[in-house]
Amino acid sequence: MTQEIIIAGFGGQGVLSMGKILAYAGLMEDKEVSWMPAYGPEQRGGTANVTVIVSDEKVSSPVLSSYDTAIVLNQPSLDKFEHMVKPGGTLIYDDFGILNHPTRTDINIYRIQAMQAATEMKLMKCFNMVVLGGYLKVHPIVSIESVMKALRKTLPERHHHLLPTNEQAILRGMDLV
Amino acid sequence: MENEVLLLKGNEAIAHAAIRCGCDGYFGYPITPQSEVLETLALMKPWETTGMVVVQAESEVASVNMLYGGGGCGKKVMTSSSSVGIALMQEGITYMAGADVPCLIVNVQRGGPGLGTIQPGQADYIQATRGGGNGDYNVIVLAPNSVQEMADFVDLGFDLAFKYCTPVMMLADGVIGQMMEKVVLPPQKPRRTNEEIAEQCPWASLGKPKTRGVNVITSLELQPEKMELKNHKLQEKYRKIEENEVRYELTGSENPEVAIVAFGCSSRISQKVVQLAKEEGIEVALLRPITLWPFPYDAVKELSKKVKSILVVENNAGQMVHDVRYAIEGRIPVNQYGRFGGIIPTPMEILEVLKKQL
Incomplete structure (x- = not known):
């Protein structure tokens, strides 16, 4: 099993941390992982993206030009990455602010209203976890238990009271798909 | 931990x-x-x-x-x-x-x-x-x-x-x-x-005990005869390093028709190129110099006897390719591919270049 994933959106949407938690969850299951952020001008305003690879085999290139799954959270990212999904691959997108929806017919497209759900739950900070839940419903490459372990590892201890909230957000995301 | x-x-x-x-x-x-x-x-x-x-x-x-x-x-x-x-x-x-x-x-x-x-x-x-x-x-x-x-x-x-x-x-x-x-x-x-440093590095200027003379750390020597001797000593040291410290990694096909030479991030991207090429029936070996100096000239030379051509992949306009050509002495064609200015080439892009030289 190898999943090559691009996660892209605006800076501040939690794109990089979603990728980190996914990679960390892979590590919890003894999988091979890599996490490669766009750290350039993107990080300084505009779009942010990160390539995450979770695999049973050693990861070769951390930089890719086509992906098994694209998780996109804004229009510029959708415009950029829709055509970079491998035929038969997966595109998951949050429809908030999307005017031009994806048009490809050779990939599996999931529209997820994560922004709306996070707002309703008053969990804006957990928006990325709602999206992650949606992704894991489509591709359960790691278990929820591993994601929770990863959160426990990556969140500073003073934020550990937020773990149940994050889990709630992930489960909500799974319901949305 | x-x-x-x-x-x-x-x-x-x-x-x-x-x-x-x-x-x-x-x-x-x-x-x-x-x-x-x-x-x-x-x-x-x-x-x-x-x-x-x-x-x-x-x-x-x-x-x-x-x-x-x-x-x-x-x-x-x-x-x-x-x-x-x-x-x-x-x-x-x-x-x-x-x-x-x-x-x-x-x-x-x-x-x-x-x-x-x-x-x-x-x-x-x-x-x-x-x-x-x-x-x-x-x-x-x-x-x-x-x-x-x-x-x-x-x-x-x-x-x-x-x-x-x-x-x-x-x-x-x-x-x-x-x-x-x-x-x-x-x-x-x-x-x-x-104390351990004083014992292991007797040249170090870490306080002078009465038992030895002054340790001087300098690159300056105004007498040319002495300076030439110093240069000879440096060169002797470099020959010793070249003899003992060459490191590289050879992966990919054991019966390659073509080879990639790449280091650092380019070698990671090239690993993917080797996989993609194999899926298309092209056998590629990948030589990765781990020490860039001393450069693995002999390993590149040996590899050149097994393949028809070599592609050097590096994110620059052609730098390591000079060392590869020097090692091969013109026996087989050597091409170079690189993107620069902060652009990283994709595995597919390199595969296309590789196919052109088959």
Whole structure:
């Protein structure tokens, strides 16, 4: 099993941390992982993206030009990455602010209203976890238990009271798909 | 927490490894894409645990001269920077090479020339492998291609630096510095005591006991006869390094029709090219120089006897390709492919280039 994933959106949407938690969850299951952020001008305003690879085999290139799954959270990212999904691959997108929806017919497209759900739950900070839940419903490459372990590892201890909230957000995301 | 598998950025791994291998001092100045080295050290506060000194100097020039001072005292000292910052350090590096001072310098390369870009590049190959500053000298150049090697090469770098009393450079790049991967950190070693340094490094200027004369750390020698002798000694040392310290990795097909030679991030991307090519029935071998100086000339020469042509992949306009051509002596065609200015080539892009030369 190898999943090559691009996660892209605006800076501040939690794109990089979603990728980190996914990679960390892979590590919890003894999988091979890599996490490669766009750290350039993107990080300084505009779009942010990160390539995450979770695999049973050693990861070769951390930089890719086509992906098994694209998780996109804004229009510029959708415009950029829709055509970079491998035929038969997966595109998951949050429809908030999307005017031009994806048009490809050779990939599996999931529209997820994560922004709306996070707002309703008053969990804006957990928006990325709602999206992650949606992704894991489509591709359960790691278990929820591993994601929770990863959160426990990556969140500073003073934020550990937020773990149940994050889990709630992930489960909500799974319901949305 | 020994043997625990962590998920770290390459830059973070360097900082952790430095503390664990008993580094005495880090002197640096922030620059993208390597700032996490200094950031992580500041977070870890090793001065409270191992006693390691961490200084954010006022500039790269100051950092490298602090390195000269620390190294001259036989301390395990290091700095890190990125391309344009390393260019500023060249004066200090040639002084240390000339004065036989050990140290570790990490270059997490970005695109150039000049201030260039903050995105990854590999355009400092020639600067690193030909010394970089004035005079006849070399520094040992290690090229990691994973986060694990970013950690491992800190200890290896210090070992080589002290074995040969010479500066060692770790030539990484923005990809390896910024990416996160699994890494197992080395066990914690104690820092050497001053007594141990005095015993292991009798040349160090760490206080003069009455039992010996004055230790002088300098690259200056005004008498040309003596200076020529000093140069001969340096060259003898470099021949010894060339003889003993060549490192490389040969992977991919055992019956290749074509080979790729690549280091650092380009070698990771090329691993994927080897896989993609195999799916199309093309057998490709991948030779990755781990030491860029000394360069694995013999390994490249041997490889050239098995393949019809070689593609050198490097994120620059053609630098390592000169060493590959030198090794092959014109026996087979050698092409080069690189993107630069911060652009990283994709595996598919390289595969297309490779197919054209079959």
